[in-house]
Amino acid sequence: MQLQYFLLLAAALFCIGIYGLVTSRNAIRVLMSIELLLNAVNINLMSFSNYLDSEGIRGQVFTVFVITIAAAEAAVGLAIVLSIYRNRGTVDMEQFNLLKW
Amino acid sequence: MTELLAQSAWLIPCYPLMGMLLSILWFPSITRRTGPRPAGYVNLIMTFIAFAHGVLAFPAVWQHAPITLEATWLEVAGLKLSLPIEISGLTIGAIVLVTGLNFLSQFYAVGYLEMDWGWARFFSLLALFEAGMCALVLCDSLFFSYVILEMLTLGTYLLVGFWFNQSLVVTGARDAFLTKRIGDLFLLMGVLALYPLAGTWNFSELAQWAQTAQVDPKVITLVGLALLAGPMGKCAQFPLHLWLDEAMEGPIPSTILRNSVVVATGAWLLVKLEPVLALSPTVMNAAIAIGAVSAIGGTLISIAQIDAKRALSYLVTAYMGLTFIAVGTGQTQAALLLCLTHAMAMGLLVMGTGSIILNNITQDLTQLGGLWSRRPISGLAVAIGGLGLVALPPLGGFWAMLKLADGLWTTRPVLVAIVLLVNALAAFSVTRTFGAIFAGKRQQMSERSPENIWTITVPMTLLLGFTLHLPIILDALDLLPNWAVLNKDVALLLTWSSIFGISISGVLYIGQAVARPIHLPWKPLQDLFAYDFYTPRLYRSSVVGSVDLVSRLTDWVDRYLVDGLVNFVGIASIFGGETLKYGNSGQMQFYALTITTGAIALIAILLTFLN
Numbered sequence: 001m002q003l004q005y006f007l008l009l010a011a012a013l014f015c016i017g018i019y020g021l022v023t024s025r026n027a028i029r030v031l032m033s034i035e036l037l038l039n040a041v042n043i044n045l046m047s048f049s050n051y052l053d054s055e056g057i058r059g060q061v062f063t064v065f066v067i068t069i070a071a072a073e074a075a076v077g078l079a080i081v082l083s084i085y086r087n088r089g090t091v092d093m094e095q096f097n098l099l100k101w
Numbered sequence: 102m103t104e105l106l107a108q109s110a111w112l113i114p115c116y117p118l119m120g121m122l123l124s125i126l127w128f129p130s131i132t133r134r135t136g137p138r139p140a141g142y143v144n145l146i147m148t149f150i151a152f153a154h155g156v157l158a159f160p161a162v163w164q165h166a167p168i169t170l171e172a173t174w175l176e177v178a179g180l181k182l183s184l185p186i187e188i189s190g191l192t193i194g195a196i197v198l199v200t201g202l203n204f205l206s207q208f209y210a211v212g213y214l215e216m217d218w219g220w221a222r223f224f225s226l227l228a229l230f231e232a233g234m235c236a237l238v239l240c241d242s243l244f245f246s247y248v249i250l251e252m253l254t255l256g257t258y259l260l261v262g263f264w265f266n267q268s269l270v271v272t273g274a275r276d277a278f279l280t281k282r283i284g285d286l287f288l289l290m291g292v293l294a295l296y297p298l299a300g301t302w303n304f305s306e307l308a309q310w311a312q313t314a315q316v317d318p319k320v321i322t323l324v325g326l327a328l329l330a331g332p333m334g335k336c337a338q339f340p341l342h343l344w345l346d347e348a349m350e351g352p353i354p355s356t357i358l359r360n361s362v363v364v365a366t367g368a369w370l371l372v373k374l375e376p377v378l379a380l381s382p383t384v385m386n387a388a389i390a391i392g393a394v395s396a397i398g399g400t401l402i403s404i405a406q407i408d409a410k411r412a413l414s415y416l417v418t419a420y421m422g423l424t425f426i427a428v429g430t431g432q433t434q435a436a437l438l439l440c441l442t443h444a445m446a447m448g449l450l451v452m453g454t455g456s457i458i459l460n461n462i463t464q465d466l467t468q469l470g471g472l473w474s475r476r477p478i479s480g481l482a483v484a485i486g487g488l489g490l491v492a493l494p495p496l497g498g499f500w501a502m503l504k505l506a507d508g509l510w511t512t513r514p515v516l517v518a519i520v521l522l523v524n525a526l527a528a529f530s531v532t533r534t535f536g537a538i539f540a541g542k543r544q545q546m547s548e549r550s551p552e553n554i555w556t557i558t559v560p561m562t563l564l565l566g567f568t569l570h571l572p573i574i575l576d577a578l579d580l581l582p583n584w585a586v587l588n589k590d591v592a593l594l595l596t597w598s599s600i601f602g603i604s605i606s607g608v609l610y611i612g613q614a615v616a617r618p619i620h621l622p623w624k625p626l627q628d629l630f631a632y633d634f635y636t637p638r639l640y641r642s643s644v645v646g647s648v649d650l651v652s653r654l655t656d657w658v659d660r661y662l663v664d665g666l667v668n669f670v671g672i673a674s675i676f677g678g679e680t681l682k683y684g685n686s687g688q689m690q691f692y693a694l695t696i697t698t699g700a701i702a703l704i705a706i707l708l709t710f711l712n
Binding site: 098 | 682683685687688689690691693694697
């Protein structure tokens with residue numbers, strides 16, 4: 001097993017996350033895509049820490065922090081979605097284009 | 102005393118200038134209550150002072166060495182513009198003629214403009230002309246002559262445009278200004294090009310320079326042609342002659358001046374420039390050609406006119422053409438003599454016809470007639486003016502023409518034939534004018550025609566007397582050609598040509614044998630002369646048309662290409678902003694896509710450049 005495969009997997013996951021982030025119409029799925037992105041990052045951090053910094057494993061510490069912040073961010077994100085839903089009665093991203101030109 | 106007066110002859114142009122300034126006081130907007138008449142009287146007095154000064158100074162300079170004065174006008178690095186003044190018999194004589202004719206025509210104007218409120222403007226402009234002409238004859242510098250000629254061009258514009266609420270007056274003044282301006286601008290080119298060649302603008306020094314000048318013949322030909330173009334416009338020569346026809350829209354008292362003296366300003370300049378022009382035979386031949394064409398064309402057109410004033414104005418073109426011929430053959434004395442006799446006779450002719458027009462309203466020769474028994478004095482004025490104009494002894498015109506033709510007899514016999522032809526045609530024309538006004542049946546417009554009041558008749562009869570006495574005056578001044586050495590054949594031919602013209606015209610227009618209006622067998626030819634060779638149409642299709650087209654084109658280019666280019670930048674920016682704002686789609690996901698794409702692009706660029 002080599003570092004590159006992990007990185008490629010993380011990149012693939014990141015790309016899938018980006019695709020989901022850009023194309024999803026449901027706001028919740030957008031948040032889920034963001035989670036995918038964060039997880040891709042985490043895979044990166046973990047693999048770097050394993051192959052390059054196995055003594056210090058600072059990447060794992062970073063990953064713990066990312067997971068923590070991701071949880072908090074998902075909570076805030078869901079709260080925002082909930083409050084938009086209360087006002088507009090929908091979570092369709094294409095209905096939220098009020099701040100244009 | 103006369104010596105002192107001669108020394109101070111440079112004051113003469115200042116008198117009418119003072120009169121001009123004083124006239125302003127009686128403009129209707131300044132003196133609102135008492136009318137403009139004092140403006141005329143003040144100018145009459147000023148003109149008389151100028152005339153008296155000239156007459157008294159004349160004996161001191163006649164047959165004496167000329168007095169020259171010089172004042173510096175401007176001195177800058179490398180150029181000294183001095184104003185030289187030459188007080189000689191010739192210049193004072195010209196001043197006497199100018200101020201004398203001015204006095205008479207202003208006197209005439211007092212009667213003629215009786216029913217007009219514009220005296221202040223009219224007399225101040227006449228005074229401007231008088232001052233300009235006196236200054237022109239006094240100043241001995243080509244540069245200042247040009248300055249004065251331009252002032253007189255502006256004066257012509259204002260004077261022709263005197264009754265500016267008439268549309269024909271406005272177009273006439275416009276044409277008079279522009280046509281003379283074109284000539285003046287060519288003259289300016291010549292004046293400017295002459296300085297590097299001769300290093301001076303003084304006529305006397307130019308004459309000295311011309312005696313020994315070694316110049317490239319092409320250069321001096323071009324300069325000479327430019328110098329010729331100025332007088333060509335001033336003297337209403339072909340093809341710059343239309344303005345004089347249209348200038349007949351101005352008041353008659355100013356017409357007297359214009360026809361007699363003002364157009365002669367160009368001839369004066371030409372005479373002064375003769376030594377320079379003589380450097381190039383091409384220029385002299387051009388002067389002769391222009392003069393000959395103008396003389397023949399002018400007389401032919403004059404015969405076909407039905408407007409009394411225009412019939413005379415084309416004769417002015419013709420006689421100025423004769424002075425062109427005289428200068429072109431180097432006979433400056435004959436040219437000056439011709440100017441003198443023409444000024445007197447033509448002034449008298451215009452005064453006489455003006456006197457008829459004032460009381461008969463119409464200027465149409467076909468509507469006048471049968472006035473001899475009722476208007477004998479005006480009739481005499483027209484008759485003597487006409488006879489004084491053509492070569493009929495013993496009146497003045499004969500001697501001038503004799504001098505001209507005598508000088509041409511041995512060298513250029515063709516020109517003698519032209520002079521004879523022009524003389525016969527001019528005799529025909531003046532007799533026709535006389536016959537149409539004074540002979541024949543009275544018509545509706547001339548049914549009741551009283552002789553004029555004294556303010557018109559007195560100057561007319563005074564000028565009549567001067568015209569009659571002109572040969573005696575010339576004789577006293579020793580200006581007549583010497584009869585003993587003259588070619589008698591020329592004299593006889595000239596006399597016969599006049600008699601020929603007068604008698605044919607007399608049979609046709611004074612006798613009642615031929616039905617009027619007389620038609621030529623070929624109508625287009627008659628129309629061609631009557632409409633002045635269609636010169637307005639010619640101008641409009643050539644110069645006016647092309648300038649108009651070019652200016653429309655440049656206007657279009659400026660409006661649409663130059664402005665359009667600048668406006669396009671602005672419009673493109675606006676369009677860009679208006680279009681690019683749709684990039685702000687309001688879709689959060691679109692922004693995310695943009696960020697991602699941007700990041701990828703940035704990384705790609707960085708990678709490309711780092712490797």
